[in-house]
Amino acid sequence: MSMKSFVFTLSCEDRPGIVAAVTTELADMGANIAESDQFWDQVSNRFFMRIAFLAPEGVTRDTISRALAPAIARFDMKTELTDQSQRKKIIIMVSKFDHAMLHLLYQIRVGWMDADVAAIVSNHEDSRRTAEIEGIPFHYWPVNKENKAQQEEKLLALVKETGADLVVLARYMQVLSDSLSKRLFGKVINIHHSFLPSFKGARPYHQAHERGVKMIGATAHYVTADLDEGPIIEQDAERVNHSLSANDFVARGRDIESRVLARAVKFHLENRVMIVGNKTIVFAR
Structure with missing residues (x-):
């Protein structure tokens, strides 16, 4: 039957x-x-x-x-x-660093993640070729102070037009406005290239290297109006030591970011995440 x-x-x-x-x-x-x-x-x-x-x-x-x-x-x-027979749709937003996005696309291609990418949105042209190869609509929307509100309205329209269930910030290096974060609460996941709450802001791996840390990591979380403080979905870390350069930290960090973001997106798509105030209950497998 x-x-x-x-x-x-x-x-x-x-x-x-x-x-x-x-x-x-x-x-x-x-x-x-x-x-x-x-x-x-x-x-x-x-x-x-x-x-x-x-x-x-x-x-x-x-x-x-x-x-x-x-x-x-x-x-x-x-x-x-x-x-669950209704295949979920996601919009991926990316800037210049595309490693996390490429990992998502691969995991979808091999069937580990059950989703369709409705669009790739970027404030740079770098990922257009990838989108063309994958047959995914690409939207180049450069962002500045003057057009930020307009570009965010375009994103909301795209979410509605495509019926996207989730927006994934795969190293999209733009801060979403408070208004957009509230309107899409629980539907936007970001990967932060640090083990939150440590080393927020720019060049976190270089900050970590300067401090001589022994562990580096990455955090996937829901986006809220409070920068990098949304409910955490998934984290991972890896041991490092004094012999590694800042570039070694970055390389290892890219790998961690990709894995953590993919797991967080999969958990969300499979309805394994329940938001409870400023934290989550995650029934991971």
């Missing part, structure tokens, strides 16, 4: 019966649970859950929503139900 894939996430005040209320309804419609992850935050007494399941072909998103409605109301749940 043909089956359709869905992901259901929920958060609510913790009390007995939540899991049973949801899984009983899923079982009654013939659904088969593929993954189930849950977390109880004892400080806030909030319960978080992600269930990935397969449902018979005749079961629709509306059917599931109606079946789960009583449980949602009973426990006052905040929920999201996603039909």
Whole structure:
């Protein structure tokens, strides 16, 4: 029998019966649970859950929503139900350094990441050739103080036109305005070339080298109005030592950035990330 894939996430005040209320309804419609992850935050007494399941072909998103409605109301749940058969669309924004973007494109090409790139947007021409090779629409939008607001409106229009689910800043070296960050909250992921909160701003690897650090890393986070302070999705680090040059730091950093950003984007696309205030719950696999 043909089956359709869905992901259901929920958060609510913790009390007995939540899991049973949801899984009983899923079982009654013939659904088969593929993954189930849950977390109880004892400080806030909030319960978080992600269930990935397969449902018979005749079961629709509306059917599931109606079946789960009583449980949602009973426990006052905040929920999201996603039909995973609908392939997600992303917009990649990049400046001159394209390593993180190229890694994303590769992981999509080999099937590790299930997404379509609706467009590549850049304030430089450097990635046009890559976009042409990949058959992806390329938008060259140079940014300055005079046209920044206009270019951001164009981005909002592009998101709406393409139906993009996510905007990925793959080393896009422009700061988004407070207004745009708020309008696209939870839908823009940035890779910061440092292990936040250390070494913010320009040339973080050179800052790290000057300080003689023993670990370097990268941070993928949601973009907010507070620069480089959005909810963190994924981080990684690597040990370094005094024998390495600043350029060695940069080279290793590029590799870490690419891996971290790809994992963060994948987690988001698979509905594994739940934003809770200024942090996240990530049901990673």
